[in-house]
Amino acid sequence: xxxxxxxxxxxxxxxxxRRRLLLSSGVAAGSSLAAVAAFxxxxxxxxxPAERIPGWLEFLSRTIPDSLDDxxxxxxxxxxxxxxRAVVGRLIPTDDLGPGADEAGVHVFIDRGLAGPNAAxxxxxxxxxxxxxTGAAGNGFAAATPERQDELLTRLEAGELADAPKGAFxxxxxxxxxxxxxxxxxxxxxxxxxxxxxxxxxxKLVWTEADQQIDADVKPLHLSVKQFGGTGW
Amino acid sequence: xxxxxxxxxxxIIGLGAxxxxxxxxxxxxxxxxxxxEAGPRLGLGDFLANDDEISGMIRxxxxxPKYNHEIPTWRPNANAPTQPPIPxxxxxxxxxxxxxHYGTQSWRFRSDDFRTRSTTxxxxxxxxxxxxxxxxxxxxxYDDLEPYYDRVEYLIGVSGQAGNINGxxxxxxxxxxxxxxxxxxxxxxxxxxxxxxARAAMTSLGYHPFPQPAAIAxxxxxxxxxCTYCGYCSGFGCWNNSKSSTLVSAIRRAEASGRxxxxxxCRVMRIQSNDRGQVTGxxxxxxxxxxxxxxxxxxxxxxxxxxxxxxLLLSTSAAYADGLANNSGQVGKNxxxxxxxxxxxxxxxxxxxxMSGAGGQAVAMDDLNGDHFDHTGLGFIRGAVIFAxxxxxxxxxxxxxxxxxxxxxxxxxxxxxxNANSVGSAFAQVEPLPYAxxxxxxxxxxxxxxxxxxxxxxxxxxxxxxxxxxxxxAKLAELLTAMGAAQTWPxxxxxxxxxxxxxxxxxxxxxxxxxxxxxxxxxxxxxxxxLMILGxxxxxxxxxxxxxxTIQAHAWYxxxxxxxxxxxxxx
Numbered sequence: 018x019x020x021x022x023x024x025x026x027x028x029x030x031x032x033x034x035r036r037r038l039l040l041s042s043g044v045a046a047g048s049s050l051a052a053v054a055a056f057x058x059x060x061x062x063x064x065x066p067a068e069r070i071p072g073w074l075e076f077l078s079r080t081i082p083d084s085l086d087d088x089x090x091x092x093x094x095x096x097x098x099x100x101x102r103a104v105v106g107r108l109i110p111t112d113d114l115g116p117g118a119d120e121a122g123v124h125v126f127i128d129r130g131l132a133g134p135n136a137a138x139x140x141x142x143x144x145x146x147x148x149x150x151t152g153a154a155g156n157g158f159a160a161a162t163p164e165r166q167d168e169l170l171t172r173l174e175a176g177e178l179a180d181a182p183k184g185a186f187x188x189x190x191x192x193x194x195x196x197x198x199x200x201x202x203x204x205x206x207x208x209x210x211x212x213x214x215x216x217x218x219x220x221k222l223v224w225t226e227a228d229q230q231i232d233a234d235v236k237p238l239h240l241s242v243k244q245f246g247g248t249g250w
Numbered sequence: 251x252x253x254x255x256x257x258x259x260x261x262i263i264g265l266g267a268x269x270x271x272x273x274x275x276x277x278x279x280x281x282x283x284x285x286x287e288a289g290p291r292l293g294l295g296d297f298l299a300n301d302d303e304i305s306g307m308i309r310x311x312x313x314x315p316k317y318n319h320e321i322p323t324w325r326p327n328a329n330a331p332t333q334p335p336i337p338x339x340x341x342x343x344x345x346x347x348x349x350x351h352y353g354t355q356s357w358r359f360r361s362d363d364f365r366t367r368s369t370t371x372x373x374x375x376x377x378x379x380x381x382x383x384x385x386x387x388x389x390x391x392y393d394d395l396e397p398y399y400d401r402v403e404y405l406i407g408v409s410g411q412a413g414n415i416n417g418x419x420x421x422x423x424x425x426x427x428x429x430x431x432x433x434x435x436x437x438x439x440x441x442x443x444x445x446x447x448a449r450a451a452m453t454s455l456g457y458h459p460f461p462q463p464a465a466i467a468x469x470x471x472x473x474x475x476x477c478t479y480c481g482y483c484s485g486f487g488c489w490n491n492s493k494s495s496t497l498v499s500a501i502r503r504a505e506a507s508g509r510x511x512x513x514x515x516c517r518v519m520r521i522q523s524n525d526r527g528q529v530t531g532x533x534x535x536x537x538x539x540x541x542x543x544x545x546x547x548x549x550x551x552x553x554x555x556x557x558x559x560x561x562l563l564l565s566t567s568a569a570y571a572d573g574l575a576n577n578s579g580q581v582g583k584n585x586x587x588x589x590x591x592x593x594x595x596x597x598x599x600x601x602x603x604x605m606s607g608a609g610g611q612a613v614a615m616d617d618l619n620g621d622h623f624d625h626t627g628l629g630f631i632r633g634a635v636i637f638a639x640x641x642x643x644x645x646x647x648x649x650x651x652x653x654x655x656x657x658x659x660x661x662x663x664x665x666x667x668x669n670a671n672s673v674g675s676a677f678a679q680v681e682p683l684p685y686a687x688x689x690x691x692x693x694x695x696x697x698x699x700x701x702x703x704x705x706x707x708x709x710x711x712x713x714x715x716x717x718x719x720x721x722x723x724a725k726l727a728e729l730l731t732a733m734g735a736a737q738t739w740p741x742x743x744x745x746x747x748x749x750x751x752x753x754x755x756x757x758x759x760x761x762x763x764x765x766x767x768x769x770x771x772x773x774x775x776x777x778x779x780x781l782m783i784l785g786x787x788x789x790x791x792x793x794x795x796x797x798x799x800t801i802q803a804h805a806w807y808x809x810x811x812x813x814x815x816x817x818x819x820x821x
Contacts, residue, residue, distance in 0.1 A: 200302035215670035231443035250305035
């Protein structure tokens with residue numbers, strides 16, 4: 018098969034980047050792989066209805082601020098965002114094992130999703146967060162003690178929290194896991210906290226035979242799809 | 251007004267696993283082909299940039315151009331209301347179709363899979379076939395397809411260990427395999443730690459393990475590099491060009507011939523037919539969403555099953571009041587959806603490293619598939635292939651929590667920390683039977699964004715499949731325990747109905763009787779002889795195996811017949 022027939026499916030930039038990658042063999046975090054594809058933009062050009070990804074590219078292209086305190090919500094109100102941050106911090110709490118979901122930016126992941134592909138869930142999340150704030154009384158969920166927060170979440174899980182939409186807990190838990198253990202490009206799993214917690218090395222383009230043996234100790238690489246030209250979806 | 255384009259010899263709707271093979275066979279025979287593909291043309295950079303579990307396995311970016319917006323609706327039976335929307339499954343709309351992102355399990359069916367009715371009756375009598383089942387023998391045999399399985403394996407590149415070459419058993423392969431004319435073109439995928447646990451346990455239980463066949467380059471093949479076992483496989487395009495999709499094999503060659511014109515981002519809306527019942531061309535929306543008409547001597551409909559059925563039902567005309575090739579009322583009938591059992595298991599203190607590898611990298615056994623064991627007294631017929639593999643990903647592992655462990659909080663977090671890399675799984679892929687009351691039609695109310703009705707699935711779990719899945723679930727528990735698991739638990743209740751599935755069959759059944767099927771053995775519609783339908787939608791039944799290689803072998807068989815008889819078939 019002549020080489021030029023593979024050109025349409027192998028962008029030159031990627032070919033170069035891949036060669037560099039394989040030569041360096043380390044897949045080191047610093048290797049500056051060119052952004053070879055901006056898929057959402059291409060998909061738009063390819064006829065994906067624009068309303069499916071409202072403002073999505075803008076959020077994704079933003080630089081993640083150094084401090085989570087600098088994060089402004091894009092779908093939720095600041096109050097809702099603060100409540101959500103406290104909620105995910107109880108679902109996966111910070112402890113001696115490492116950062117919890119709040120420190121890993123899982124609330125950022127969920128908020129961005131609610132402005133994009135999960136926009137249909139925004140009213141449900143708003144109602145859920147309002148129910149938790151109402152249930153906490155006083156200054157709301159974020160200001161409550163951890164014990165009180167856990168009690169409210171336990172009631173929510175059991176379907177016994179007043180005004181909480183049906184099915185909301187399962188959705189909240191699923192999206193918390195997605196944010197904690199998904200690629201950091203979406204705003205969660207900050208500093209690879211989720212992947213380190215479960216000893217997932219991150220994107221590792223080459224697994225050797227030795228790596229795939231029982232009890233092989235595979236070291237973390239801390240590589241996100243962002244290092245490979247990803248923009249998230 | 252729409253101007254008709256110059257007439258094509260053949261127009262193919264959907265350039266996936268089936269359409270890609272047909273395009274290759276036809277263009278090699280000198281036929282000029284126009285390929286209309288609803289999705290974009292993508293490349294390795296796109297795949298690398300989407301190696302993440304959220305885009306691939308949760309948001310299903312590969313289905314975003316089309317499938318995600320036309321998800322079939324479901325009701326358990328014809329008297330039940332339509333259920334709330336069900337989540338999408340992983341479908342790819344792009345040049346190469348779902349072969350770009352499938353898990354690469356590349357099985358041949360065995361000879362008895364084509365004769366399920368007669369072999370079952372011969373061994374157990376008529377009474378074991380469920381009364382509402384429409385179980386039939388296929389109009390073609392394994393021997394008909396064997397040369398085409400071989401060609402597919404050598405064209406696209408399949409890695410595996412032969413078990414039976416021309417009747418001689420080969421050590422290390424599947425002893426139940428029907429005879430193949432030669433070995434696979436590549437050795438099997440690499441062995442791996444968790445797979446070796448499975449192999450040893452299967453052997454100790456008296457079974458016959460073997461490496462699962464995979465449509466991946468295990469060694470360099472056709473100027474493509476060998477797999478690097480990165481773990482982003484099933485649900486992902488291959489950044490390394492190791493996966494043997496039709497995009498990088500059949501379609502690439504067909505385009506190199508100069509006789510295939512691929513038109514990406516072209517969404518077919520309707521197949522036209524004349525008063526004599528022949529198809530004359532297709533109406534589609536081009537990349538700019540402008541309506542076009544592509545006249546053709548032959549139309550090949552090779553989209554995924556749901557779209558095959560939908561386009562037929564939508565393409566009404568003077569000759570076909572109830573949908574193209576549907577004067578028999580058979581379009582949409584005899585639908586099947588694969589059933590499964592799956593178990594997760596905890597191997598405390600062991601690092602399993604299964605968040606790696608390739609979808610097709612697995613250890614499998616066929617001892618409980620088909621009719622390889624005595625079903626007397628079990629209350630079900632047919633069986634399942636059982637396999638243990640890897641290609642797990644972190645979000646999936648964050649959900650696979652042992653029963654009794656809290657789903658959140660500090661205890662959950664510690665459990666994930668201590669056990670996530672110590673959790674493995676095994677699956678049984680159960681063969682479903684066809685039933686008279688399991689079928690597809692157009693949803694009367696739900697439409698896609700273009701205003702076109704979506705498919706409605708009418709399906710419930712049946713006793714035969716529930717019993718089979720429960721039986722297999724118990725076998726999975728035994729297997730995982732023999733592998734050293736301290737605890738095992740089901741991933742989902744065995745026998746849960748899956749209304750929509752990437753392993754779905756039927757709807758345009760292949761058969762000899764025009765009153766009871768839609769297409770003949772060559773995929774040509776009984777009622778519209780210049781319309782060819784390819785894909786799992788033509789399967790009269792199923793098997794415990796993954797369907798893609800059989801879809802491809804049949805597409806080759808059918809396209810070769812078409813190429814040889816084009817003058818008499820085309821208008």
